[in-house]
Amino acid sequence: MIEDKNQQRTPLSSLGEFALIDHLTKNFKIQQKTTVKGIGDDAAVLSFGDKKVVVSTDLLVEGVHFDLSYMPLKHLGYKAVMVNLSDVYAMNAMATQITVSIAVSNRFPLEALEELYAGIEAAANIYNIDVVGGDTTSSTSGLLISVTAIGKVNKDDVVFRKGAKPNDLLVVTGDLGGAYMGLQVLEREKEVFKVNPNNQPDLDKYTYIIERQLKPEARKDIVKLLKDLKVKPTSMIDISDGLSSEIIHLCKHSDVGCDLYENKIPLDPQVISTCEEFNIDSTTIALNGGEDYELLMTISQKDFPKIKANPNLTVIGYMTEKNAGMHLVTRADEKIPLKAQGWNSLSDSE
Ligand code: ADP
Ligand code: MG
Secondary structure, eight states: OOOOTTOOOOOGGGTOHHHHHHHHHTTOOOOOTTEEEOTTSSSEEEEETTEEEEEEEEEEEBTTTBOTTTSOHHHHHHHHHHHHHHHHHTTTOEEEEEEEEEEEOTTSOHHHHHHHHHHHHHHHHHHTOEEEEEEEEEOSSSOEEEEEEEEEEETTTOOOSSOOOTTOEEEEESOSSHHHHHHHHHHHHHHHHHHOTTOOOOOGGGHHHHHHHHSOOOOHHHHHHHHHHTOOOSEEEEOSSOHHHHHHHHHHHHTEEEEEEGGGSOOOHHHHHHHHHHTOOHHHHHHHOOOOOOEEEEEOGGGHHHHTTOTTEEEEEEEEEGGGOEEEEOTTSOEEEOOOOOOOTTSSOO
């Protein structure tokens, strides 16, 4: 390699993931009339006639996003698809096709890839999508999987990160923090196994949270539910990085502030008990844990009667004027600023 002594070398960790994407793509201009939304949302939105097409892509890297010592390949295949479908559903769209690209080292036999593809096939069957292509290449170390998902949505139904208004309700699906606590349990068992390989772990009391980590489900059902309830969210995002980071995305894109109520955050009893066991605060986990793949949305107050009895949807706060800022209202009724500590794959720590 030719070395240029004058060349600046800025560590990527000094920017973080979002600033990096922004920096690299800030000069890109939209040139095609068919591009409705380019970079910056859960998926790109393209317009063809009265249908909109959404496209989203994600890359999973061994050692960064998954650890094959506790992630079965079949689950990995399934999860790689879910991660992408989740971004499509976050646009209020239905996923229709995916492409799957892999890079594999010679460490993997055919049987391993068959397992991976069994998971991809199961996901495609359950979510009613077609695998329509991809790419296969070799890698010098480990496994990489990239999935691109394509979906469709009627032109008036698409929902962006932008669009939340002051007084809109902040609503989340399912419960939070499970995937992260499942990972903590799996990592602890891995360490125990290293010391004593004969030790059979008893994971019965962690089944829900381990499943949240190993076999997440994208919320296709919510897109249908919203349609049935005749509710169009004013903004929406999927929760891949943790609640606080996603709330901040909605606020920044929509130019609003937010009050999030700590006592409203939905937590499964297994998340609460495992947090107690690990001596970590469950609110911190829900705010920063990530990988829950639930949907976070804002809805207009007038739609509240339509959603209030639904067990899938929990109101956790409301949007405010931008200058009011973004806050967590604690159980002790204190207001503290919301910060995104969401796990950031480019940061030094983690
Ligand atoms: P998500 O967590 O929903 O997958 P990301 O934070 O990965 O979203 O991406 C945010 C936006 O930036 C998306 O529009 C995505 O397509 C875009 N993006 C991410 N990485 C790149 C890249 N290397 N080049 C261009 N666009 C990118
Ligand atoms: Mg997303």
